[in-house]
Amino acid sequence: MAEKFSHNPNIVSLDLNFAALKYNRKKIKKINPKAKITYIACDYLNLPFKNSAFDCITSYYGFPNMAQSSPRVMQESYRILRRKGLVLDTRILVSDKDEYYNQLKSIATANMNFPNPEIVSVEQLILQIYKKIGFSEFKNEKIGESIGEFNELDIIPMQGQKFKSSVLIIKK
Numbered sequence: 001m002a003e004k005f006s007h008n009p010n011i012v013s014l015d016l017n018f019a020a021l022k023y024n025r026k027k028i029k030k031i032n033p034k035a036k037i038t039y040i041a042c043d044y045l046n047l048p049f050k051n052s053a054f055d056c057i058t059s060y061y062g063f064p065n066m067a068q069s070s071p072r073v074m075q076e077s078y079r080i081l082r083r084k085g086l087v088l089d090t091r092i093l094v095s096d097k098d099e100y101y102n103q104l105k106s107i108a109t110a111n112m113n114f115p116n117p118e119i120v121s122v123e124q125l126i127l128q129i130y131k132k133i134g135f136s137e138f139k140n141e142k143i144g145e146s147i148g149e150f151n152e153l154d155i156i157p158m159q160g161q162k163f164k165s166s167v168l169i170i171k172k
């Protein structure tokens with residue numbers, strides 16, 4: 001994004017973790033030194049912004065990390081977006097018909113104290129929540145699909161499992 005924009009929009013980059021913001025700032029400075037970005041360490045569940053303050057919200061695999069509080073994250077997005085504003089919510093999506101989904105659900109429930117793992121990665125269920133909150137239009141822009149490889153850092157192993165990566169485009 002920092003590479004592509006030609007005008008100079010007001011961008012806020014936020015994360016709960018100050019170190020993540022520091023890392024992003026350094027990286028973006030190299031890509032586009034002219035980008036005007038305000039970095040704010042804050043909790044997405046309780047954002048320090050006025051209602052209808054933003055035209056667009058982007059999450060690049062960020063929202064699934066807050067999925068235990070999923071409806072609250074989507075409500076905050078709705079609150080700070082102007083009318084007809086967009087959420088671009090990039091996620092890994094899996095089918096609830098696949099065996100991997102059952103695996104994901106049982107590991108997350110047993111080991112991660114996760115009450116509702118299905119809302120992390122099943123498209124219809126994620127969109128249902130957006131809709132209930134009041135968002136009006138939904139589109140899925142697929143980025144790619146693949147089979148998971150072994151990664152020792154995976155909390156829930158994905159090796160051999162089918163998954164898609166998509167941007168869910170949601171309009172207020």
Ligand SMILES: C[S@@+](CC[C@H](N)C(=O)[O-])C[C@H]1O[C@@H](n2cnc3c(N)ncnc32)[C@H](O)[C@@H]1O
Nearest residue numbers: 015016017020042043044045060061062065066
């Ligand atoms: C997978 S990373 C996002 C990666 C990032 N989009 C990128 O491309 O580098 C998830 C991030 O969510 C942040 N996070 C988790 N809970 C949060 C919350 N409640 N509010 C704000 N950020 C949160 C974590 O600190 C972590 O940096």
